[in-house]
Amino acid sequence: MYGKGILKGLGVTLKRFVNTYVDDLKWLGKRYYTAEGLAHRSSKDASGIFTVQYPEEKLPVPEEFRFIPFLVYDETEEGNEIRCTSCGICAKVCPPQCIWIVRTSDPKTGRPVPAPADFTIDADICMNCGLCSEYCPFDAIKMDHDYEIASYGRTVYGLEDLMKPASYYAEIRPINNSIEEAARKAKEEAKAAKAAARAAKAAQ
Amino acid sequence: MENKDLNSPGYEIPDDMQGVVSITTMDRIYNWGRRSSVWPLMFGLACCAIEMICTAASRYDFSRFGMEVMRPSPRQADMMLVSGTVTKKMAPTIVRLYNQMPEPKYVVAMGACASGGGPFKEGYNVVSGVDKLIPVDVYVPGCPPTPQALINGLIKLQELIDTQSIKQVRWYQKGELAAVPIPILGPDLIYQRDIPAIHDAGKEA
Amino acid sequence: MATPIEAPTLDFSSRFPEGVVADERKGFEGYIVDADKLIEFATALRDEFGYDYLSSVTGVDYVAEEMLEVVYHAYKTIGGAGLVYKVQVARDKAEVPSLYDVFPGADFQEREAWDLMGIKFTGHPDLRRILLWEGFDGHPLRKDWQEAYYEADVKPFKSRWPEGNFYRSEEKVDYKANVKYPGNFDPEKWVPEGEDALYGSLAKYEDTDTSGLKTDHITVNLGPQHPSTHGVFRIAATLDGETIMNMKPVMGYLHRNHEKIGERNTYLQNMPFTDRLDYLSSMSNNFGYALAVEKLMNIEVPERAEYIRVLMAELTRVQNHLFAIGMFLNDLGAFFTPSLYAIEERELVLDIFEMVSGSRMMCNYFRFGGLARDLPEGALTMIRGLAFERLPRKVDEMDRFLSDNEILRSRTVGQGYLSAEDAIRYSAAGPMLRASGVPYDIRRADPYSIYDRFDFNVAVRQNGDIFDRYIIRLDEIRESLRIIQQAVEQIPEGPIQTGKPQYQVRVPAGESYGRVEGPKGELGFYVVSDGKANPYRYHVRAPSFINLTAFGPMCQGLKIADVVAVLGSIDIVLGETDR
Numbered sequence: 001m002y003g004k005g006i007l008k009g010l011g012v013t014l015k016r017f018v019n020t021y022v023d024d025l026k027w028l029g030k031r032y033y034t035a036e037g038l039a040h041r042s043s044k045d046a047s048g049i050f051t052v053q054y055p056e057e058k059l060p061v062p063e064e065f066r067f068i069p070f071l072v073y074d075e076t077e078e079g080n081e082i083r084c085t086s087c088g089i090c091a092k093v094c095p096p097q098c099i100w101i102v103r104t105s106d107p108k109t110g111r112p113v114p115a116p117a118d119f120t121i122d123a124d125i126c127m128n129c130g131l132c133s134e135y136c137p138f139d140a141i142k143m144d145h146d147y148e149i150a151s152y153g154r155t156v157y158g159l160e161d162l163m164k165p166a167s168y169y170a171e172i173r174p175i176n177n178s179i180e181e182a183a184r185k186a187k188e189e190a191k192a193a194k195a196a197a198r199a200a201k202a203a204q
Numbered sequence: 205m206e207n208k209d210l211n212s213p214g215y216e217i218p219d220d221m222q223g224v225v226s227i228t229t230m231d232r233i234y235n236w237g238r239r240s241s242v243w244p245l246m247f248g249l250a251c252c253a254i255e256m257i258c259t260a261a262s263r264y265d266f267s268r269f270g271m272e273v274m275r276p277s278p279r280q281a282d283m284m285l286v287s288g289t290v291t292k293k294m295a296p297t298i299v300r301l302y303n304q305m306p307e308p309k310y311v312v313a314m315g316a317c318a319s320g321g322g323p324f325k326e327g328y329n330v331v332s333g334v335d336k337l338i339p340v341d342v343y344v345p346g347c348p349p350t351p352q353a354l355i356n357g358l359i360k361l362q363e364l365i366d367t368q369s370i371k372q373v374r375w376y377q378k379g380e381l382a383a384v385p386i387p388i389l390g391p392d393l394i395y396q397r398d399i400p401a402i403h404d405a406g407k408e409a
Numbered sequence: 410m411a412t413p414i415e416a417p418t419l420d421f422s423s424r425f426p427e428g429v430v431a432d433e434r435k436g437f438e439g440y441i442v443d444a445d446k447l448i449e450f451a452t453a454l455r456d457e458f459g460y461d462y463l464s465s466v467t468g469v470d471y472v473a474e475e476m477l478e479v480v481y482h483a484y485k486t487i488g489g490a491g492l493v494y495k496v497q498v499a500r501d502k503a504e505v506p507s508l509y510d511v512f513p514g515a516d517f518q519e520r521e522a523w524d525l526m527g528i529k530f531t532g533h534p535d536l537r538r539i540l541l542w543e544g545f546d547g548h549p550l551r552k553d554w555q556e557a558y559y560e561a562d563v564k565p566f567k568s569r570w571p572e573g574n575f576y577r578s579e580e581k582v583d584y585k586a587n588v589k590y591p592g593n594f595d596p597e598k599w600v601p602e603g604e605d606a607l608y609g610s611l612a613k614y615e616d617t618d619t620s621g622l623k624t625d626h627i628t629v630n631l632g633p634q635h636p637s638t639h640g641v642f643r644i645a646a647t648l649d650g651e652t653i654m655n656m657k658p659v660m661g662y663l664h665r666n667h668e669k670i671g672e673r674n675t676y677l678q679n680m681p682f683t684d685r686l687d688y689l690s691s692m693s694n695n696f697g698y699a700l701a702v703e704k705l706m707n708i709e710v711p712e713r714a715e716y717i718r719v720l721m722a723e724l725t726r727v728q729n730h731l732f733a734i735g736m737f738l739n740d741l742g743a744f745f746t747p748s749l750y751a752i753e754e755r756e757l758v759l760d761i762f763e764m765v766s767g768s769r770m771m772c773n774y775f776r777f778g779g780l781a782r783d784l785p786e787g788a789l790t791m792i793r794g795l796a797f798e799r800l801p802r803k804v805d806e807m808d809r810f811l812s813d814n815e816i817l818r819s820r821t822v823g824q825g826y827l828s829a830e831d832a833i834r835y836s837a838a839g840p841m842l843r844a845s846g847v848p849y850d851i852r853r854a855d856p857y858s859i860y861d862r863f864d865f866n867v868a869v870r871q872n873g874d875i876f877d878r879y880i881i882r883l884d885e886i887r888e889s890l891r892i893i894q895q896a897v898e899q900i901p902e903g904p905i906q907t908g909k910p911q912y913q914v915r916v917p918a919g920e921s922y923g924r925v926e927g928p929k930g931e932l933g934f935y936v937v938s939d940g941k942a943n944p945y946r947y948h949v950r951a952p953s954f955i956n957l958t959a960f961g962p963m964c965q966g967l968k969i970a971d972v973v974a975v976l977g978s979i980d981i982v983l984g985e986t987d988r
Contacts, residue, residue: 005813012810013746042760044794050262050753054352055359064767064785067346067353088570093912095678096323097566100573112571120575124320124333127347129681129773134781135912143767150344150357152364154320154333156575175785246636250663250984251688251770253640254732258759261752276636292588293542294641294662297633323682325578325587326673327666328549328556329541332579332587348770390599391546392557392588399596401584406595 023048033057063173066130066143068123069099071162072169082163083140085114090132090141098125099132119162123155139180145172231369238282238308239270239365242358245281246274247301250288252315252348264351269358278304283361286340289317289324290331292393296386302338303383307375310365312357313340316347323347331393338384419492424453432495436705436919436938439493444505447496451481451511459485460492462849463508463836465922465933465950466518468526470500472552477503477528480935482922482950486833486847488854493922498528507533514836517958525550525668535610540661540987544602546591549669556669557582557589563943564673607659611647614655626654629969633662637740637973640983644972651968656961660954660987667988671947676702676777676914679947683934684771686949687985689732692725692762693927695775700857701923701934702777705916713903714779715859720792720896721765721774722925723889727800728758729928730840730882730889731807733980737879738811740977741820747811754803761791777914779906789897796893804886812880821876825963825975828873835959838952839930841979844881845873851926862899863892875971878978913942929953929980949988953981 024031031037031049038057041050052059069090073082091099102118105111133142144164149155170177215227248256259266266272275281278301290298302311313334316322321332334340341364344357374381385396394402421429421440428446432439442450454460460483469478476497484491496505507530508515519530520539527548530536537543547554558578560566568576579585611628632643641662647655667686671679683698684691696718703710710718732755735748759769765788766772766781774781811817827837832845842849850867852860868884870877918940924933930952937946956979964972 002815005815005818009810009814012806016750042757044757044791044799046757050756051265051268052263052352053268054264054355059352062764062767062785064765064782065763066767086571089912091570091573092565093675093677094565094569095674095681096325097564097569099569100575101570102573103571118574120573122320122575122577123345124316124343125322125325126316126345127323127681127685128768128771129684130767130781131677131681131773131912135910147346147350147353148356149346150342150349150353150360152342152360154335154343155345247634248640250640250665251685254688254770258752258756261756262749263753263756289663289665291662291664293664294633297641297662301634321578321587323685324665324667324670326556326558326560327670328587329661329664329666330587332558332577336586350769388596388601389542390544390596390601391590391594393586394588394590394596395584395586398584398586398588402590402594402596405583406590406593 020048035060061145061147063175065145066128066133067147068126068128068144068149068157069121069132069141069162070144070164071119071159072140072142072166073163074166080163080165082115083138083166084116084119085138085140086112086116086119087114087137089135089137093131093135095129095131096125096127098122098127116159119159121157121162123149123157139184142169142173234370235366235368239362241270241273241282242310242361242365243273243275243280243282244271245278245284245301245305246276247284248287249290249294250317252287252318255348255351255354256285256287256314259351259354264355266355266358269355269362271358278302279306281305282308283310283312284338285312285314286318286334287314289322290334290337291329292331292387293329293389295331295337295393296389298334299337299384299386303386307381308373310341310361311338312342312344312361314344314354314357315349316345319343319345336395337387419458424457425450429494432493436917438920439495441495441497444496444498447506448508448511450494451483451508454483454492454494455511458492459487461833462486463512463514464491464924464931465935465948466508466515466522467935467948467950468522468528468550469937469946470526470550470552472500475500477526479505479522479528480920481508482933482935484855486849486854488849490855491922493920503528504531505529506531507536509533512836513834513962514955514958517954521954524548527551535613537606537610538661540664542661543604543606549666556666557587562673563941564675564678607645607657611645611655611657614647616654624649631972632659638976639736639981642976642981642983642986644976646964646969646972648969651970653964653967653969653972656964656972658957658960660957660983663983663987665984665988667949668947672944674944675912675942676916676944677912679944680775681771681773683949684773685984686951686988687729687927687929687932687953687982688770689982690725690729690928691770691772692721692766692774693925693932695772696722696858697923697925697927697932698934699775699777699923700925701921701936702914702916704921704923705919705936705938706777706914707917708778708907710779710858711904711907712901713783714905716896716900717780717784717905718775718858719860719863720893720900721762721772723892723896724758724761724792726889726928727886727893728755730886731755731758733928734807734811734879734882737974737977737980738817740973741817743817747807750803750807750810754800757795757799761788761795764788764791776906776910778908779904783905789900792893793897796890796897800890801887804883804890808883812883817879818876820971820974821874821879821978823872823874823876824971825875825878825967825978826873827959827963831959831962832873835962836955837930837959838956839927840868840878840881840885841930841956841959843868844870844877846871851924851931855924857923857925860892863895865889865891875974875978878980882980916940916944924950927952929982929985930956949985951985951988953979953983953985954988957981957986 100120104113104117388394428443465482524538632638633641643659683694731751735751738747766774933950935948939945
């Protein structure tokens with residue numbers, strides 16, 4: 001019969017249409033604006049209305065999500081200590097070359113000091129690839145999760161804008177942070193053990 | 205539409221008239237109408253266009269903002285979403301499309317490429333940002349911005365519309381609005397404003 | 410690991426006593442053919458030795474040797490390793506005979522080599538610029554050509570560190586933009602070339618009008634801004650009424666200089682750039698590029714990484730085909746419902762990509778010798794849920810929804826026909842080739858990675874029309890899901906990277922051609938290394954670009970409304986077409 005295929009297709013749309021009500025009823029009151037409702041709508045069992053009601057509810061971003069990079073600083077008793085040593089690996093590895101770093105040098109000796117005097121990221125060039133954070137040996141530059149940065153002008157980030165505390169980093173990337181913390185701790189312990197061994201040797 | 209969006213502060217509505225009467229200003233109602241039906245031009249350039257399609261699709265669904273009416277014709281569009289790398293070969297077309305759009309018109313530069321050239325900025329066929337060609341209202345960074353980041357930019361655009369005043373907007377001022385001069389494809393892209401300078405440089409050489 | 414292109418045990422010395430010699434440079438392979446012997450050699454390869462498929466044509470500028478080289482990669486459609494042959498010509502007199510008559514698939518690739526390299530192909534019937542415009546100054550892929558924003562030959566740039574005082578490129582150049590003009594250029598006396606060349610070549614066709622009415626033919630442009638051209642693609646067509654008499658695709662509106670930038674980047678820096686080629690399927694672009702460089706570096710990939718690679722590449726194929734079907738239905742006029750259904754499933758696949766790699770579209774997930782990171786917790790469960798439960802159901806639903814629809818059938822069955830012979834001649838690849846009845850799938854024909862371990866069928870359809878090009882994508886999704894199901898079951902534990910992750914890889918001098926069966930077709934990366942940190946030449950054999958070669962001939966005689974359907978069934982992505 002001519003038109004059977006069309007009817008079959010329309011059956012599919014009808015089923016989908018009915019499904020939206022069935023699913024709404026099943027999840028009565030909990031389907032929207034709740035975390036489990038949102039998880040359901042983005043799971044393999046999702047049926048019915050698929051929409052995420054941004055900005056009222058936001059799709060949680062996964063830990064690995066990357067947007068624009070930021071610089072991590074540790075909050076210590078002596079004040080904020082930036083992890084960046086301005087070694088320049090991120091600037092070298094950056095594919096579109098959007099990272100500019102000015103190295104600090106000691107005004108007296110003229111020798112380089114391990115902290116950046118200036119650090120600029122041109123967000124209008126950055127391709128969010130994450131290579132800078134992947135190859136940073138000091139865990140100093142990391143990819144941010146904050147994507148709500150639309151503005152009325154071009155965006156260039158300076159050192160001040162890029163600095164964010166280590167606690168923020170631990171919050172957005174808990175798993176990565178714990179792995180890195182453990183690695184750093186192991187490294188420090190090994191260093192301490194070595195120093196102790198050396199001290200013991202010297203004492204002998 | 206909730207009253208709080210439309211009701212103008214400063215006028216007390218008596219209790220028995222609550223929900224029956226609204227007092228507002230011309231600007232508010234004018235902007236409310238415009239911000240709730242910003243029709244984008246159906247116009248995709250590159251990678252970001254796919255994210256724009258995803259924003260229009262069911263998961264992010266920008267029809268919730270009155271934007272689902274994507275118009276293929278610039279004559280019916282209010283907003284140009286420049287979604288992707290602007291190349292020199294494409295530049296004359298983009299300017300022509302912009303000129304064909306009726307006022308009021310807005311431009312959103314989506315993604316790094318449209319904002320400032322992006323990763324391909326150094327390329328010989330790439331324009332460093334669409335603001336070299338036409339005025340841009342909102343910049344959405346990211347490569348590509350996720351659909352939620354784009355919606356964030358579109359909300360920024362609505363906020364921008366909210367601040368405009370019917371008395372001051374450029375399209376109700378006296379006189380003709382000048383069209384943007386269309387760049388020319390020569391040995392390289394020629395911006396018409398540069399022609400005298402290029403002429404002088406050619407003479408010297 | 411891909412099987413390397415072995416130097417086949419072919420003896421050309423008896424067939425070609427002179428004019429054909431083996432390439433003996435270290436790290437290079439294949440044969441060097443004299444320019445005047447080229448056509449004879451290519452014909453013999455096709456007719457006598459069975460290399461009937463010309464995969465890639467490209468040029469390399471050896472500026473130190475004052476030489477331009479044209480590199481041809483040929484394969485057999487019955488499968489097996491390929492053969493490379495090259496023609497070398499002097500740089501200042503770069504003329505090579507065109508292979509257009511032997512392999513029409515060389516058409517666009519030769520035009521591209523002319524446009525970007527300035528190699529003149531004598532005998533080519535329509536040698537115009539293809540990615541840039543007529544009148545552009547110079548041939549940008551030549552090594553001595555520099556753009557306005559030129560800073561240095563290779564990255565990293567010295568200005569970024571340690572004295573990286575921020576500036577914008579436009580602040581440092583004349584005219585405050587990425588433009589430069591020849592010294593004696595005067596815009597006031599200059600006459601623009603316009604598009605005379607395009608319309609001139611469009612006017613060359615045989616008038617088959619037998620009615621004697623002598624109706625006027627009109628020329629119509631579709632695009633570059635048009636809702637059904639999949640981006641910034643343009644079609645220029647001459648029509649008799651509504652019938653296409655002649656049609657030329659016009660591209661380059663998204664030419665982002667991928668190859669020029671690629672030669673300046675280090676090897677690793679190119680990885681995120683490959684994401685932006687075919688931006689719907691970044692994982693499979695990563696795959697092809699990683700294969701090409703790994704072949705040069707001669708390193709192995711750990712078992713687990715291979716499995717994850719296959720998983721990701723197949724998920725990419727699934728989501729790409731879903732999107733392709735949705736957009737194809739859009740083109741046919743079924744506005745939005747099918748594409749919204751398809752995009753819904755695609756979003757769920759993108760969630761996996763985002764979770765695994767950090768980005769929905771620009772994954773940048775592969776590294777030389779492995780992957781950027783292991784699968785996060787929960788990813789395999791998600792993949793399992795999609796591959797075993799949701800996607801098979803949804804593909805069936807899609808099939809039920811669309812395939813029997815009478816309107817779809819009447820618009821597609823028997824339309825836009827491409828025969829098997831033509832598909833091979835035009836170097837069509839991927840679903841387009843297989844829908845014409847040629848069972849050529851690189852995963853089977855020349856297996857790379859660990860595809861030889863999986864049980865799957867090469868999807869083939871026999872009719873070569875638009876409908877078959879649609880339905881074959883559903884077949885391929887099903888086969889991909891089978892592969893994913895097997896891979897999820899078999900995936901072992903273990904490392905995901907050979908050696909330590911490095912940002913500066915050591916790549917020995919030589920050439921390599923890595924190819925994968927991307928969702929759009931054969932995606933090849935031709936990399937020439939001179940032993941330094943940056944590739945000397947980096948070329949992409951882009952399936953979307955080469956599949957378009959057959960587009961014009963396929964459309965002749967069709968109605969203008971069907972052109973859009975044919976284009977939708979080819980499934981192009983402009984980022985890859987124009988690069």
